[in-house]
Amino acid sequence: MNGQKLWTRVAMMALLVLTTMAAEGGKADKIGKKERKSDCGEWQWSVCVANEGDCGLGTREGTRTGTECKQTIKTQRCKIPCNWKKKFGGECKYEFQDWGDCDLATGKKNRTGVLKRALMDANCATTVTATKPCGKTSKTKLQDAKKQKKEGKKRDRTQMD
Numbered sequence: 001m002n003g004q005k006l007w008t009r010v011a012m013m014a015l016l017v018l019t020t021m022a023a024e025g026g027k028a029d030k031i032g033k034k035e036r037k038s039d040c041g042e043w044q045w046s047v048c049v050a051n052e053g054d055c056g057l058g059t060r061e062g063t064r065t066g067t068e069c070k071q072t073i074k075t076q077r078c079k080i081p082c083n084w085k086k087k088f089g090g091e092c093k094y095e096f097q098d099w100g101d102c103d104l105a106t107g108k109k110n111r112t113g114v115l116k117r118a119l120m121d122a123n124c125a126t127t128v129t130a131t132k133p134c135g136k137t138s139k140t141k142l143q144d145a146k147k148q149k150k151e152g153k154k155r156d157r158t159q160m161d
Contacts, residue, residue, distance in 0.1 A: 040066035048078035048091060048119065055082035078119070091122035102134035109134055 043062040050058040060078045080091065094113030102109045108131045118124045 040064055040069040043074075045076070047122065048080050050080050055080045080119075091119035092124035093117045094128055096130065099132070107134055108132060 041064045043064050045062045046060050048058045048060045050056050056079065058078055058080060059075050062074050062076060064072055066072070081093075093116045095116040096113040097111050099109050099111045110129055110131050113128045113130065115124050115126050
């Protein structure tokens with residue numbers, strides 16, 4: 001009986017050793033596959049081109065180099081947000097300061113925008129400046145005038161009741 005237990009333990013140890021060796025052999029094969037994939041260069045993506053107009057759904061093309069690469073060109077779907085300032089590139093989003101005071105010499109006012117977010121592989125300037133003509137009346141003055149009119153109407157209604 002002791003002999004049978006001994007042989008069972010020896011067989012279990014041999015099986016354990018074989019299983020461990022087989023697992024390590026599989027890892028070596030995986031490392032070799034990874035090395036072959038590294039022969040391929042990084043994907044370089046073009047800018048997103050809208051299917052219709054200058055915003056919305058579109059496509060971009062990617063290319064990479066490498067002698068062992070199965071795929072060197074591929075197309076990817078992308079989206080250009082329609083609410084971003086296209087003047088500064090449809091793939092760049094900026095956070096703008098308030099408009100500055102009107103320059104009487106030029107008749108324009110300026111504000112500066114700092115890059116907030118860029119879409120994939122976009123080349124965006126870190127800061128941009130926007131200009132627009134000075135208006136005759138600012139929005140705050142118009143809003144104040146509307147509030148005064150509404151308050152006047154409310155007073156008239158309460159007096160009539």
